[in-house]
Amino acid sequence: MTHSRPRRQLTRRSLLRSTAALGATAAILPSKIWAQEPEKPSELIVRAWGGSWVESLKAGVSDPFTEMTGIRIRHDLTEDNEIQPKIWAAAAQGRVPPIHINWDTTTNATKSALRGVTEDLSDLPNLANATELAKPVGFDGYPMVNTYGYVYVLAYRPEAFPDGPPASWRHLLDPKFKGRIALYNDGIGFHFPAQVAGGGTLADIPSNMTACWDFVEEMKAQEPLLGEDPDFTTWFQNGEIDAACTISTNAREARMNGVDIQWTVPEEGAKFDTDGMWIPVGLPENELYWAKQYINFALTQQAQQVWLDGLGLPGVVPGLTPPADLVDDASYPTQPEDFKNLIRISGQIQVENESEWFSKFKAIMQG
């Protein structure tokens, strides 16, 4: 799928071709070579999530990029869901978009790609060194680049599970956990393991998810709390919950804040997904070029190692070493066998069915 504007693409490609010889080293070029590049904007605006997320990005990507290029990076902490309509509106009205780079979930980015508001990133030199994980599923080119993966683990307070880690998602149905469980308020991360825990198969997704909804109904009886990323960390810290289906980064952040918390991937599996970066259409040519260089730099081993150490997530370039606390951790898959128990469904299937799944989950939980 292409989203480019032919009039501009020739110029952009010619610009990139001119630097192609520099290959993967483009991201660490000395300033005198950068001086031959298109005019530098005074700043680039990168949408990001707050807290440890933006701090990690700043340390691993933004600050080193500024140091190399002199371009200041401004982080826009508008929620990913809320920046999306603004970008879409800007594209529809032919305006310059409000940000240069959107750090986004792959699912959200896929929606924007399907709508045709993303620039093609196929010609980033550092993609040559990236793993298969960097490639968005279901597209010919690269309307976005996946930058790391993450797992929706079952995070738990060990004192609530004295017999050891819960081996199954069904353990959460124990009456003693009534009102002590948390899920995302749109059910994200929980649908696929619920499909297995409810007795169904992953092959039936999306055509027959009765098993998933049966299990969600069972879970509803446990009166779970429904929230978003920051809520999980807060709820664990305040002793409101004993277990949650959440991204491992949130559980790790709570643990770093002194909360006794562990996580596991139960036997039914856990959802594996990716986040990525993309560039909205409508930027001036020179800003588009430097936005691409930012993403290109984010794909270097140097940047990924620091950025993703902060998040505790596996990246998309070879040679990264996991943080000491995540060596052999189920939430940090590095080898093919590590993915055996992780569930990965294509972004397009998720995007096409998200609304229906969301409505069904809401109907059960609001009922």
Added chain:
Amino acid sequence: MDGLEWAVDRLWPRTLSRLTPWLMVLPAILLVGLLVLGLIQIADASLRTLDRSTFLMSDSWSDANYARALSDPVYAKILWRSLSGAVIVTAITLFFAFPYAYLMVRTPRAWLRKLLLIALFLPFFIGQVVRAYGWLIILGNQGIVNDMLGLVGVAPLRLLYNYPAVVFGLVQYMLPFAVLMLAPALTAIPEETEAAAGSLGANWGRTLVHVLLPMARPGLVGAGLVVMTLTLTDFAMPAILGGGSQDFIANAIYDQFFRTSDQGLGSALALMLVGLGSLIVGAIFMLFGAGTLAMGGRSK
């Protein structure tokens, strides 16, 4: 106003003086016009469906979004929760606001009146979201209330993330609005009227029921309307104190606009909310008049 009339006298041609009143209301007309324009755009979006293969809205109109909103049980459930919440919060808020406002306007002690005024205005300096988070701290499992209950041997209670918690948060948020609407109406009731009722043998309760409440009706109606419409459209309290399972209509609208990217369905829900709110306000106007919202005009 004098300044405005002075400016009109000098800048506005005398030949157009019969149009001067329209000039005065022009800013309001522009403001309302902008709102109407926005509503027209929302109405247009509500008639377009989302194509999930391109995430673009359809070129043609249809009533599919309204049909879905009316047929999906989850929206009926959320609508009922919002409506019942608005009624319950209005009733409880007026119940507490009346004695507060009465004491504030009737007390002969200046320090008490100042204290009540400060307590009334202080919450306005703290946003709704911050106040809701405050309740998370106070009512949480490890909050002050559960700590105190623990002192007398009561195990921690789940005080948050349920419907009563949302109602409680909304009442606390709405109380200052209601008091502010009630106070002028109570001030307008001469104290001598109460004294007269007492001299004719009415006790405090009869004076309240037969004198104060009927005379305060414009204030009660105005306060009730403000509280009810604000509650009906509230977003933050259900989102923060409801634990994700106590959504009001505004939360459902947000979900469609920002989670599923379905602006058509979100617009349909938004228009239905506007319509419902307008119907309720219209019905109350017909039954009880506009109260203090009539700005001194005769109320029914």
